[in-house]
Amino acid sequence: MNATAAETVQIITPSQLLTHWQGHRKLTRRVIDAFPEKDFFDYSIGGMRTASQLTLELLAIGAPALKAIVERDEKPYEEAGNALTTKAQFLEQWDKSTAIINDYFPQIPSEDFSKTFNLFGQYNSPIIHSVLYFVDNEIHHRGQMYVYLRGLGIEPPFFWER
Amino acid sequence: MNATAAETVQIITPSQLLTHWQGHRKLTRRVIDAFPEKDFFDYSIGGMRTASQLTLELLAIGAPALKAIVERDEKPYEEAGNALTTKAQFLEQWDKSTAIINDYFPQIPSEDFSKTFNLFGQYNSPIIHSVLYFVDNEIHHRGQMYVYLRGLGIEPPFFWER
Numbered sequence: 001m002n003a004t005a006a007e008t009v010q011i012i013t014p015s016q017l018l019t020h021w022q023g024h025r026k027l028t029r030r031v032i033d034a035f036p037e038k039d040f041f042d043y044s045i046g047g048m049r050t051a052s053q054l055t056l057e058l059l060a061i062g063a064p065a066l067k068a069i070v071e072r073d074e075k076p077y078e079e080a081g082n083a084l085t086t087k088a089q090f091l092e093q094w095d096k097s098t099a100i101i102n103d104y105f106p107q108i109p110s111e112d113f114s115k116t117f118n119l120f121g122q123y124n125s126p127i128i129h130s131v132l133y134f135v136d137n138e139i140h141h142r143g144q145m146y147v148y149l150r151g152l153g154i155e156p157p158f159f160w161e162r
Numbered sequence: 163m164n165a166t167a168a169e170t171v172q173i174i175t176p177s178q179l180l181t182h183w184q185g186h187r188k189l190t191r192r193v194i195d196a197f198p199e200k201d202f203f204d205y206s207i208g209g210m211r212t213a214s215q216l217t218l219e220l221l222a223i224g225a226p227a228l229k230a231i232v233e234r235d236e237k238p239y240e241e242a243g244n245a246l247t248t249k250a251q252f253l254e255q256w257d258k259s260t261a262i263i264n265d266y267f268p269q270i271p272s273e274d275f276s277k278t279f280n281l282f283g284q285y286n287s288p289i290i291h292s293v294l295y296f297v298d299n300e301i302h303h304r305g306q307m308y309v310y311l312r313g314l315g316i317e318p319p320f321f322w323e324r
Contacts (some may be wrong), residue, residue, distance in 0.1 A: 143305025
């Protein structure tokens with residue numbers, strides 16, 4: 001980012017990006033909730049991970065990654081494994097993550113988004129790239145869960161409702 | 163966006179957002195190309211649209227939408243229908259769209275991203291929201307195509323390779 005660019009108007013502010021992400025997270029919560037209990041843990045297509053396994057990844061990234069960025073803590077990536085055994089527990093963890101993200105996101109100064117941080121001790125990139133990756137990765141896996149729901153004969157929530 | 167926010171550093175510049183989107187579009191092109199010719203037009207899961215139908219939507223949004231934004235033209239949304247009948251034609255149209263997006267994106271002044279435009283005569287929102295929606299919608303449908311590929315026993319490209 002050069003000085004000229006830094007002096008022009010922002011096309012998206014940090015708080016707008018947070019709102020954008022949390023809008024997606026609300027939709028992902030509804031998609032998780034749309035799964036029948038058993039299918040959330042058992043159903044998949046073509047040897048892919050189940051919806052619960054995909055959600056474990058999203059939970060291991062979102063709040064822990066954002067906390068790690070704020071604290072510049074390079075601790076390794078770690079999923080919760082078998083600690084969560086019901087959909088209700090996943091949703092509870094999702095809501096805890098929502099609060100943590102709302103708490104930590106505003107602690108990233110605007111000028112830090114272009115700074116480099118080695119997330120999880122292995123993904124060395126500008127912080128804005130990491131944050132965009134969190135959102136993109138969530139949309140990607142949620143899109144896969146949409147197919148699972150359709151495969152199960154269940155109508156998923158509308159994509160544009162946040 | 164208030165005056166204070168406008169005076170702080172940008173967390174993402176227009177050219178970075180364009181690069182981000184084109185990175186996703188490169189990946190989507192590889193996903194399209196990974197489908198066997200017949201399956202691209204015939205295969206789907208749970209009554210969903212085929213990969214070719216999903217791609218028709220992406221082609222009807224990307225370049226036409228961006229051109230419409232620059233020209234403030236509220237012409238209605240329109241898919242190509244049966245005009246494209248081979249995967250090669252879809253890829254050719256994809257590449258034409260890439261060039262159009264590269265041509266038109268830099269014509270949006272930074273200060274216009276927060277301005278409202280009624281895209282396709284029906285989606286009235288700040289231009290930045292529309293552009294983020296294009297990217298998100300592409301990731302969403304491409305995620306679904308990943309499941310189609312897995313369902314067909316085909317390994318999709320890595321998500322993080324752009």
